Amino acid sequence: MQRSIRDFPFVTVVIAVINVVVFLIMEYFGSTLDTGYMLKCGALSYAEAVTQGEYYRFITSMFLHFGFEHLLNNMFLFIVVGYHLESIIGKLRYLFIYISAGVIAGIVSLGYHYFYMRELTVSAGASGAIFGVMGALLITFVFGIGRERVSPSRIVIFLLLTLYSGSKDVEVDAVAHVVGFVVGVVVLFFIMVLPTIIKNKTALR
Numbered sequence: 001m002q003r004s005i006r007d008f009p010f011v012t013v014v015i016a017v018i019n020v021v022v023f024l025i026m027e028y029f030g031s032t033l034d035t036g037y038m039l040k041c042g043a044l045s046y047a048e049a050v051t052q053g054e055y056y057r058f059i060t061s062m063f064l065h066f067g068f069e070h071l072l073n074n075m076f077l078f079i080v081v082g083y084h085l086e087s088i089i090g091k092l093r094y095l096f097i098y099i100s101a102g103v104i105a106g107i108v109s110l111g112y113h114y115f116y117m118r119e120l121t122v123s124a125g126a127s128g129a130i131f132g133v134m135g136a137l138l139i140t141f142v143f144g145i146g147r148e149r150v151s152p153s154r155i156v157i158f159l160l161l162t163l164y165s166g167s168k169d170v171e172v173d174a175v176a177h178v179v180g181f182v183v184g185v186v187v188l189f190f191i192m193v194l195p196t197i198i199k200n201k202t203a204l205r
Contacts, residue, residue, distance in 0.1 A: 088146035101132020135184030
């Protein structure tokens with residue numbers, strides 16, 4: 001009984017519920033397809049986040065979505081992939097990867113569009129964080145972490161789901177997706193894989 005409670009994906013469920021509740025509340029008071037309304041509710045843009053110092057938007061934007069389809073695609077992939085990663089690496093590590101991937105993806109994407117593309121964009125969504133979860137999950141397979149829980153066939157399915165989810169976005173933020181994925185890979189490597197490698201080398205001396 002205790003094991004089943006411990007293995008329940010609380011973090012995944014709570015994050016998904018927050019996203020859905022926020023979406024429903026926002027839809028009640030306005031339209032999540034309205035860019036101006038999304039900005040008022042915490043979406044990410046250079047003018048507000050950087051110029052005006054509203055850095056909280058790097059977090060709040062992760063819980064906002066442009067329309068029902070955007071929310072549905074992201075939450076479907078998140079629940080499928082997140083459930084597995086949380087059960088393998090634990091809740092705190094999982095939450096850290098989710099938040100760090102989402103925030104860093106938002107920062108890099110915002111800088112890329114503003115400084116390189118010379119675009120003033122308004123962005124929202126959890127895709128950067130979700131791709132971070134996907135990257136971390138891939139590393140668990142490559143290095144055999146929790147191998148009994150995730151088979152190669154499931155990894156392939158997750159990758160296909162990731163590509164499908166990204167392709168379904170009206171305006172795909174490829175930069176956020178790539179950065180989020182890389183952050184997930186790097187963070188999991190440093191917090192789980194590298195310590196194990198160092199420990200094994202030390203034990204052999």
